[in-house]
Amino acid sequence: MIMKLRITSVVIVIHTLISGAITKRGTPEERQNYDISYGKPTNSNVVFSTPQECARDCTTSKSRLTCYYHFTLECYTTMNRACNLCKPSNTNPLVHPPQCQCIEGDGYERSVLSINRMLPGPSIQVCQYDRVVVDVENKTPALEATIHWHGIFQEKTQYYDGVPYVTQCPIHSGTTFRYQFMAANAGTFFYHSHSALHKINGQYGSLIIRQSARADPQYKLYDEDLRTHVILVSDYFHEMAEDRYPGRIIRSPGQIPDNLLINGKGRWTNLDTNQTTTSQREIFQVKRGNRYRFRIINSFSTNCLAELTVQNHTLLLIAQDGDPVVPKPVNSIISGSGERVDVVLTANQTVGSYWVQLTGVGPCNRAELNQLAILQYNGASNVPATPEPTYRPEQPGIKYNQLNFLCNETRPEAICANQFRPVIKVESTILKVKPDYRFILPFGFYNYDGQENVLYQPGTYRHFLIPANGIPFASHINNISNVFPSYPPISQGVKKYCNGNKLPTNCTVPCECSHIVDVKLNSLVEVILYDTFGNELIHPFHLHGYSFHIFDIGNLNTTGKDNQMKNVIADHDRKLKGQKYKLLPRKDTVLVPSGGYVIFRFNATNPGWWLFHCHFIYHMVVGMEMVFHVGNDDNDLPRVPKHFPRCYNFKPEPF
Numbered sequence: 001m002i003m004k005l006r007i008t009s010v011v012i013v014i015h016t017l018i019s020g021a022i023t024k025r026g027t028p029e030e031r032q033n034y035d036i037s038y039g040k041p042t043n044s045n046v047v048f049s050t051p052q053e054c055a056r057d058c059t060t061s062k063s064r065l066t067c068y069y070h071f072t073l074e075c076y077t078t079m080n081r082a083c084n085l086c087k088p089s090n091t092n093p094l095v096h097p098p099q100c101q102c103i104e105g106d107g108y109e110r111s112v113l114s115i116n117r118m119l120p121g122p123s124i125q126v127c128q129y130d131r132v133v134v135d136v137e138n139k140t141p142a143l144e145a146t147i148h149w150h151g152i153f154q155e156k157t158q159y160y161d162g163v164p165y166v167t168q169c170p171i172h173s174g175t176t177f178r179y180q181f182m183a184a185n186a187g188t189f190f191y192h193s194h195s196a197l198h199k200i201n202g203q204y205g206s207l208i209i210r211q212s213a214r215a216d217p218q219y220k221l222y223d224e225d226l227r228t229h230v231i232l233v234s235d236y237f238h239e240m241a242e243d244r245y246p247g248r249i250i251r252s253p254g255q256i257p258d259n260l261l262i263n264g265k266g267r268w269t270n271l272d273t274n275q276t277t278t279s280q281r282e283i284f285q286v287k288r289g290n291r292y293r294f295r296i297i298n299s300f301s302t303n304c305l306a307e308l309t310v311q312n313h314t315l316l317l318i319a320q321d322g323d324p325v326v327p328k329p330v331n332s333i334i335s336g337s338g339e340r341v342d343v344v345l346t347a348n349q350t351v352g353s354y355w356v357q358l359t360g361v362g363p364c365n366r367a368e369l370n371q372l373a374i375l376q377y378n379g380a381s382n383v384p385a386t387p388e389p390t391y392r393p394e395q396p397g398i399k400y401n402q403l404n405f406l407c408n409e410t411r412p413e414a415i416c417a418n419q420f421r422p423v424i425k426v427e428s429t430i431l432k433v434k435p436d437y438r439f440i441l442p443f444g445f446y447n448y449d450g451q452e453n454v455l456y457q458p459g460t461y462r463h464f465l466i467p468a469n470g471i472p473f474a475s476h477i478n479n480i481s482n483v484f485p486s487y488p489p490i491s492q493g494v495k496k497y498c499n500g501n502k503l504p505t506n507c508t509v510p511c512e513c514s515h516i517v518d519v520k521l522n523s524l525v526e527v528i529l530y531d532t533f534g535n536e537l538i539h540p541f542h543l544h545g546y547s548f549h550i551f552d553i554g555n556l557n558t559t560g561k562d563n564q565m566k567n568v569i570a571d572h573d574r575k576l577k578g579q580k581y582k583l584l585p586r587k588d589t590v591l592v593p594s595g596g597y598v599i600f601r602f603n604a605t606n607p608g609w610w611l612f613h614c615h616f617i618y619h620m621v622v623g624m625e626m627v628f629h630v631g632n633d634d635n636d637l638p639r640v641p642k643h644f645p646r647c648y649n650f651k652p653e654p655f
């Protein structure tokens with residue numbers, strides 16, 4: 001339990017490894033259990049604090065800690081025999097012994113890539129300005145990985161951003177890589193593997209950075225900010241994600257997930273038999289009369305969007321992607337992969353249990369994915385009185401991010417990400433009429449329909465993905481379908497790369513090349529991103545190393561998008577000159593309306609090699625990524641630590 005904790009509310013549910021009393025330091029026994037899964041540092045003179053010590057009350061804590069975590073990456077199986085060792089007891093169905101190595105998931109047996117035999121992986125919960133040290137030990141046989149700390153700026157530790165072949169070499173099987181960074185920016189974040197498709201196979205978890213009472217501008221809006229009130233939602237296959245890449249046509253075509261999970265938990269109904277698994281559902285406990293801060297994290301990987309509602313409860317939205325905003329009430333939260341939203345839930349309904357409902361919306365709506373968790377008031381049974389809600393595509397009430405994205409005017413039924421006022425003051429220089437750089441970035445797909453002779457030309461190996469319709473495609477930004485260099489530019493430089501202005505003459509569209517644009521340190525960068533494709537897809541674009549200011553989000557007609565964008569940009573310039581932009585909320589991940597556009601800006605104050613990409617893992621692996629290279633490596637970037645791992649091609653002279 002975290003802030004402003006009252007002794008009466010120390011009735012804690014130990015149903016996940018992250019629960020427990022945290023204003024206290026915990027009994028030695030609890031601490032020991034906690035340590036089993038997180039590990040203990042060895043061979044170090046630094047005083048490390050345990051995860052439990054670090055997940056303390058930040059409102060009063062004055063000390064800064066060095067928080068240590070040990071992540072063990074493995075191939076693992078859900079519903080295995082470990083689950084027999086740790087059945088919840090009858091007296092308290094919620095109690096799982098903390099050292100339990102059972103992953104239930106949705107009750108379906110499958111292979112996963114786990115971190116510490118948990119799903120999600122261990123929750124990192126620290127106070128602002130703590131140091132976070134994570135040893136990632138890769139025990140997955142013959143699979144490489146990296147872990148990215150989504151939303152963390154990594155100033156001064158740019159080489160710990162966790163992007164393979166950009167900021168580090170991947171962590172090879174059998175080796176351990178230590179990440180260490182300052183928890184400098186506060187808010188709701190998460191971590192996930194940035195290697196290929198590992199994320200949806202299970203390599204993800206929450207990362208929460210709390211603030212002192214004085215530093216948190218939203219402090220007065222809630223009474224409690226509990227460690228257990230993290231709502232991490234994810235999509236889930238019943239097989240490894242690689243089985244869907246590049247994609248089959250006959251059996252399980254496409255990349256629509258089989259199910260959704262809430263904090264790694266849920267149930268699944270087999271539509272062939274109508275049987276439903278009996279796996280646990282997540283339960284969030286509240287006490288009537290209190291206001292609770294909930295931290296919602298979208299850890300989806302596919303093009304499915306998430307809609308989250310809490311029956312009979314309005315949610316007061318207080319932060320987007322970690323950045324506090326002037327609060328507004330909403331009834332449902334629609335989010336895409338990589339987005340986070342903080343809300344305050346006032347537990348003022350009749351004492352009882354209420355459904356927390358998560359549905360898959362957008363392009364995956366035909367799969368009618370539906371998952372449930374429970375909001376339980378103290379003193380009520382944990383079974384809601386009303387029947388389990390079934391799938392419905394869009395919930396009634398005020399929606400955060402309605403799928404039609406009419407974001408240019410206020411409407412009673414929906415509110416867009418660009419319509420919030422940031423609490424932290426916006427630097428007026430961001431409004432300069434002429435930015436130092438204006439990147440106009442059309443993105444979309446290159447369709448190989450009828451071009452099979454190109455795609456499958458012997459001796460060539462272009463990347464591609466096959467969605468449910470069976471037509472292979474590659475994705476691109478500004479006609480470049482990104483492939484990474486063979487070694488990370490941050491530590492080993494880069495020889496050949498492309499940007500939209502200088503495509504190699506002999507590179508045919510879509511040009512497979514490392515897509516990198518150079519930007520001077522402290523320059524004002526404007527990005528105008530538009531979707532040339534549409535067709536229901538709503539791409540969430542994420543920028544590493546920064547949060548950006550959203551200027552505009554809008555729709556375009558289906559044809560003549562390039563010309564329409566000229567009008568949009570002219571209009572944007574008029575608005576800049578007329579000083580019409582008033583809100584400019586910060587985000588690090590933004591949904592681009594289907595076939596529409598987004599305009600954002602950031603002040604490039606953080607040097608580095610920053611990935612900018614669609615957050616759908618299957619779009620990433622076929623090229624929807626690029627890198628903003630900010631600053632000069634020699635003068636602006638810190639040197640990588642001694643013995644930083646290197647990787648390269650090996651091509652000795654022929655003998």
Ligand SMILES: *[C@@H]1O[C@H](CO)[C@@H](O)[C@H](O)[C@H]1NC(C)=O
Nearest residue numbers: 269270271272273274275276
């Ligand atoms: C499953 O339940 C649905 C709805 O009740 C019904 O239409 C369907 O026939 C059932 N299928 C099987 C295999 O029992």
Ligand SMILES: *[C@@H]1O[C@H](CO)[C@@H](O)[C@H](O)[C@H]1NC(C)=O
Nearest residue numbers: 311312313349350355386389
């Ligand atoms: C709670 O929500 C249900 C529908 O989910 C509705 O039927 C009921 O009237 C609501 N109760 C209250 C007290 O608002």
Ligand SMILES: *[C@@H]1O[C@H](CO)[C@@H](O)[C@H](O)[C@H]1NC(C)=O
Nearest residue numbers: 314316329345346347348349
């Ligand atoms: C519950 O709290 C919400 C949010 O503060 C408020 O809008 C609503 O009117 C309250 N309902 C009751 C029954 O007090």
Ligand SMILES: *[C@@H]1O[C@H](CO)[C@@H](O)[C@H](O)[C@H]1NC(C)=O
Nearest residue numbers: 406407408409410554555556
């Ligand atoms: C907002 O956009 C819609 C269509 O994209 C348009 O019909 C409407 O006039 C616009 N509203 C404003 C205030 O510009």
Ligand SMILES: *[C@@H]1O[C@H](CO)[C@@H](O)[C@H](O)[C@H]1NC(C)=O
Nearest residue numbers: 427429430522523524603605
């Ligand atoms: C960017 O930040 C730097 C350093 O704080 C500042 O000097 C510069 O004026 C800022 N530029 C813009 C356009 O905000």
Ligand SMILES: *[C@@H]1O[C@H](CO)[C@@H](O)[C@H](O)[C@H]1NC(C)=O
Nearest residue numbers: 442478479480500503509510
């Ligand atoms: C991108 O490629 C398409 C198809 O070859 C071409 O029509 C278009 O002009 C290109 N755009 C740019 C910005 O090069």
Ligand SMILES: *[C@@H]1O[C@H](CO)[C@@H](O)[C@H](O)[C@H]1NC(C)=O
Nearest residue numbers: 460503504505506507508512
């Ligand atoms: C492209 O052109 C460069 C230099 O003109 C040449 O070295 C390279 O081999 C060419 N690549 C292909 C794929 O033709």
Ligand SMILES: *[C@@H]1O[C@H](CO)[C@@H](O)[C@H](O)[C@H]1NC(C)=O
Nearest residue numbers: 555556557563564565567568
């Ligand atoms: C889209 O088409 C409508 C009707 O032809 C037109 O009024 C509108 O201006 C167009 N939108 C844009 C962004 O050009």
Ligand SMILES: [Cu+2]
Nearest residue numbers: 539614616619
């Ligand atoms: Cu995408």
